[in-house]
Amino acid sequence: QKQGVLKNKHVVISAGGTIEPIDPVRYISNRSSGKMGYALAKAAAEQGAQVTLVSASTTLPDPIGIKTIHIQSAQDLSKQMIATLPTADVIIMAAAVSDYRVGEPAVNKLKKQASGELTLTLVENPDILAQLGAMKKEQYLVGFAAETQNLLAYAQTKLVKKNADMLIANDVSKHQVGFGYDTNQVTILTKDQEPEVLPLQDKLSIARKIMQKISEVIN
Numbered sequence: 144q145k146q147g148v149l150k151n152k153h154v155v156i157s158a159g160g161t162i163e164p165i166d167p168v169r170y171i172s173n174r175s176s177g178k179m180g181y182a183l184a185k186a187a188a189e190q191g192a193q194v195t196l197v198s199a200s201t202t203l204p205d206p207i208g209i210k211t212i213h214i215q216s217a218q219d220l221s222k223q224m225i226a227t228l229p230t231a232d233v234i235i236m237a238a239a240v241s242d243y244r245v246g247e248p249a250v251n252k253l254k255k256q257a258s259g260e261l262t263l264t265l266v267e268n269p270d271i272l273a274q275l276g277a278m279k280k281e282q283y284l285v286g287f288a289a290e291t292q293n294l295l296a297y298a299q300t301k302l303v304k305k306n307a308d309m310l311i312a313n314d315v316s317k318h319q320v321g322f323g324y325d326t327n328q329v330t331i332l333t334k335d336q337e338p339e340v341l342p343l344q345d346k347l348s349i350a351r352k353i354m355q356k357i358s359e360v361i362n
């Protein structure tokens with residue numbers, strides 16, 4: 144029997160960057176490394192939680208002892224997160240989800256165009272955090288907000304608009320913070336507490352603080 148403050152809790156975490164196909168060999172993605180989401184999965188497991196990691200693109204190995212489901216596109220991630228919602232106690236959307244996808248990916252590899260230009264039509268992806276926010280019952284829902292300006296104001300707006308319970312805001316314009324780095328500097332926003340500014344530190348330490356804070360409010 145596992146011990147820890149998240150014992151008997153099912154924590155579902157999305158991580159990495161989604162992949163949106165253009166044709167069978169090409170895709171649109173982003174610079175997410177998956178490090179923050181994987182660190183959260185590890186921290187939750189350390190605290191005794193049953194963890195499901197839903198992983199989009201990353202080069203990280205599957206964490207030992209953690210159920211890891213691999214998906215690629217935002218639409219697949221949406222289906223997977225909605226499927227796990229009923230059994231989840233905590234859901235953390237740490238994945239970098241592409242806001243748009245290619246409307247109709249080509250069935251065959253695209254050839255060079257005689258005209259010298261190629262137009263891709265992008266259509267909007269579902270906002271998964273907002274979908275989960277609209278569907279959730281007792282689940283505690285956590286999102287991330289990476290901003291380059293007006294960090295706290297934008298993050299606060301997202302918290303309310305997407306009906307999340309906690310939002311982790313990070314200023315990605317700062318050095319050594321966020322995408323790809325091992326360190327991060329975040330501010331934790333919740334519905335009913337003052338924002339908590341955490342100092343720059345490695346992602347696993349941040350993940351442990353976040354899981355600690357979540358356990359305090361859900362227990």
Ligand code: C5P
Nearest residue numbers: 236237238240242269270271272286287
């Ligand atoms: O609106 P923005 O992309 O900044 O919101 C970030 C948060 O929303 C993250 O938690 C991210 O995982 C989630 N998100 C989502 N679906 C999208 C875009 C973002 O779930 N299409």
